[in-house]
Amino acid sequence: MDVIFLLSSFGLAIICLAQQCAKPSGGANMVLRDEYITKSTFEDGASVSFSCSPGYTAAGGSVRITCSAGAWSPLQLKCEKRNCGPLPEVNKGDIEYKDGTEYGATAVVTCRSGYILVGQSVLKCDVQGWMGRVPTCDEVKCVTPAEIVNGRFSPNKDLYGYSEVVQYSCDKGLELHGSTELICSENGKFSSAPPTCVRVECKDPVIRNGFWESGSRPPHKYRATVTFKCKPEYTMIGNPTVTCDINSNWSPGLPKCTSHGNALVGLLTGALVVTIPILLV
Known part of the structure; x- marks a missing residue:
């Protein structure tokens, strides 16, 4: 039991x-x-x-x-x-979603031309939603450019917006060497360095066996032009018309007046220089 x-x-x-x-x-x-x-x-x-x-x-x-x-x-x-949903719109910016808006996905914020990103560009959809604060796109600003000697610029402000233009000018009798206009670019800097103000005057040109035909008389200022002609028994080599450039030089260089015989020798010499490689071949 x-x-x-x-x-x-x-x-x-x-x-x-x-x-x-x-x-x-x-x-x-x-x-x-x-x-x-x-x-x-x-x-x-x-x-x-x-x-x-x-x-x-x-x-x-x-x-x-x-x-x-x-x-x-x-x-x-x-x-x-978890679906974090779309982010709030970013003024002057664009949002690209990597793999949607669900948990683990990322969103990349970029600003349009002329605007700079302030904040974190990449946000991740996490346990509590989008992690981090949505960035902003602020307009690019350029600070006042440098002053120049014997010149000025306008408008003169503390800050300039994207693509805003500053124009330089020189005192009377001087010429701008460089860009006359500076543009506030997308990196927050002006497009180039400020110009300088220079006094331009080219020396009175003298062509041996040639003479002045037309154009400027001394003093020769910026962009002044002079045209030369050779004496009857001479041939001109080079451009007959020259221009006073910003560096106070005649451009593209003063021509030469050569006697017909010397000019022919020069032409033949040039021809030989060109034909010799052909003969060697």
Whole structure:
């Protein structure tokens, strides 16, 4: 009789143990809630809850399952990636989304021409949403350019906007050497260095065996032109008309008047220089 009672008790113990459930595992992108993590077995009738993994949100279904006769009821919870949604529009800027607007995606903000980015250009969709503050696009500004000796510029302001133009001028009798206009560029600097004011005067040209035909008379100022002619028995080599350039030089250089014989020798010499390589070939 005692043996039967012991066996019966042992059988009940086996049945009780069989009713327990092992720690359940959740579906994709979900975890068992903290209060249940430390337990390895659960009694018959016990219930546990799941939550979505960081970066995921519940998209329907019950979060709770129950242990019944050693087995857990089906888990109905569905988890999907958190969607951060679009960022607020950036004035004078553009936003490019890498792989959409869901958890793990990134957004890159760029500014349009003439505007500079202030803040972080790359934002990431994280657990709590877009991480970081949305940047702004501020208009490019250039500071006042340098003054020049014997000259001035206008308009004269503390700051200039993108593509705004500054114009330089010189005192009477002087010429601008360099750019007359400076433009505020997209990097916040003017397009070139300020010009200088120079006095331009070319020396009175003298051509041996030639003479002045037309054009400027001394003093020869900037862009003054002179045209020469050779004496009847001479041939001109070079351009007959020259111009006084910004460096006070005649451009493209003064011509030469050569006697007909010397001119022919020069032409033949030039021809030989050209034909010798051909003969060698």
